[in-house]
Amino acid sequence: MASFRQRAGKWQARVSIKGFPTETRSFNTKADAQHWARELESAMTRGVYKNLADAEELLFRDVMQRYLTEVTPTKRSAKRETEGIQFMQRSKMASYSMAKLTPATIAEYRDQRLKTVSAGTIIREICILSSMINHARREWGLAIDNPCALVRKPASPIGRNRLLKADEEARLLEELKPRKRRSPWMVPLVTLALETAMRRGELLSLRWEHIDLATQTALLPLTKNGTSRVVPLSRKAVAVLAELSRSDYGPVFPISHMTMHNCFTDACKRAGIKNLHFHDLRHTATSRLAEKLPNVIELAAVTGHQTIQMLKRYYHPKAETLAQKLG
Known part of the structure; x- marks a missing residue:
C-alpha cells in the first residue's frame, strides 16, 4: 500500500508491501509521488522490483576504485588493467551514479575515445567496464542492468601481418648493440624472440633455474593461456x-617492460624501420618456424598457441615460397 504526506514543503511517498523493504521518497508534487508509487507497486507485483537506493548514491568512480x-x-594482467581503469576514472562517465549510467553514457565515452585510440583499445575498455559492472551486480548486490550489453562495440581491427625482413633484422640488431647507455640485453632478447616465438612477457619472465641448456629447453611456469609450457631451444638460442x-x-633478462619498449622503439627509428612492434617478432618467428616444422601440432607446441585458428593468425607464408613448393 502507498501513503502520502506533506513534509517540509514536499510530498513524501511511502510504499509498503509484504515481502519487500519499505520504500520512501520525496517529490515536489503529489502527482509525481503518486506516479512513482504506482510504478514501484507494479514492479513489486510483477516481480521485477529493484532497490536502486544504493545505485543512486554510488558513483561509477567509486565502483571502479573498489x-x-x-x-x-x-x-595476471593487473598492471595493464590498472592503467586503463585509472584513465577511465578521470572521464566524465565516472561522475555518473550507477543508477544513471545508461548505454548512451557508455556510447558517448566510446565515441570520444575513438578520436584518439584504436578500435582494439576501445573493445578492451568496454570489456573492462562490463566486467566491473557485472561484478558489482553479482558480488556487491548492486541492483542495476549492465548498460554495456546494449552498446555496440567497434569492429575488431584486422590482425597485423607485419614481418621483419632480413635486411631490417640486420639494421635493427646493429642499432641495438650496446653503446654508451644502450642496454646490453636487447640484442640477445630480440634474437631469442626470433628463435623461439616467445611473447614479450614470457621472455622477460625467463629464469635461469628454468633453463636446461643440455636438453635445449626452457620452462615457462605460467603463460598467457594460464598453463605452463616447455619451449624447445634451437642451437642458436642455446648459444x-x-x-x-x-x-x-x-x-x-633483468630489464623492465618499459625500458625494453623504449630501447626497441628508439632502435627502430635509428634503423629507419617503420611500423614494427615487438610483438611482430612473434609473427616473424612463427612464420620462420613453420618452414622447419610443417606439422602444425608440433609448431603449436613450440609457439604455445592452443588453437589452429589462433596459430593461423601468426603464420604468414610468402606467396613466392608457396609457389616454389607447388612446382
Whole structure:
C-alpha cells in the first residue's frame, strides 16, 4: 500500500508491501509521488522490483576504485588493467551514479575515445567496464542492468601481418648493440624472440633455474593461456643464452617492460624501420618456424598457441615460397 504526506514543503511517498523493504521518497508534487508509487507497486507485483537506493548514491568512480582495489590485483594482467581503469576514472562517465549510467553514457565515452585510440583499445575498455559492472551486480548486490550489453562495440581491427625482413633484422640488431647507455640485453632478447616465438612477457619472465641448456629447453611456469609450457631451444638460442652471464637463480633478462619498449622503439627509428612492434617478432618467428616444422601440432607446441585458428593468425607464408613448393 502507498501513503502520502506533506513534509517540509514536499510530498513524501511511502510504499509498503509484504515481502519487500519499505520504500520512501520525496517529490515536489503529489502527482509525481503518486506516479512513482504506482510504478514501484507494479514492479513489486510483477516481480521485477529493484532497490536502486544504493545505485543512486554510488558513483561509477567509486565502483571502479573498489574493483581496482579488490579484484584487479588478483589478475595476471593487473598492471595493464590498472592503467586503463585509472584513465577511465578521470572521464566524465565516472561522475555518473550507477543508477544513471545508461548505454548512451557508455556510447558517448566510446565515441570520444575513438578520436584518439584504436578500435582494439576501445573493445578492451568496454570489456573492462562490463566486467566491473557485472561484478558489482553479482558480488556487491548492486541492483542495476549492465548498460554495456546494449552498446555496440567497434569492429575488431584486422590482425597485423607485419614481418621483419632480413635486411631490417640486420639494421635493427646493429642499432641495438650496446653503446654508451644502450642496454646490453636487447640484442640477445630480440634474437631469442626470433628463435623461439616467445611473447614479450614470457621472455622477460625467463629464469635461469628454468633453463636446461643440455636438453635445449626452457620452462615457462605460467603463460598467457594460464598453463605452463616447455619451449624447445634451437642451437642458436642455446648459444645466445650460453654467452650471457649465467647464475643458478634469477631472471635471464633483468630489464623492465618499459625500458625494453623504449630501447626497441628508439632502435627502430635509428634503423629507419617503420611500423614494427615487438610483438611482430612473434609473427616473424612463427612464420620462420613453420618452414622447419610443417606439422602444425608440433609448431603449436613450440609457439604455445592452443588453437589452429589462433596459430593461423601468426603464420604468414610468402606467396613466392608457396609457389616454389607447388612446382
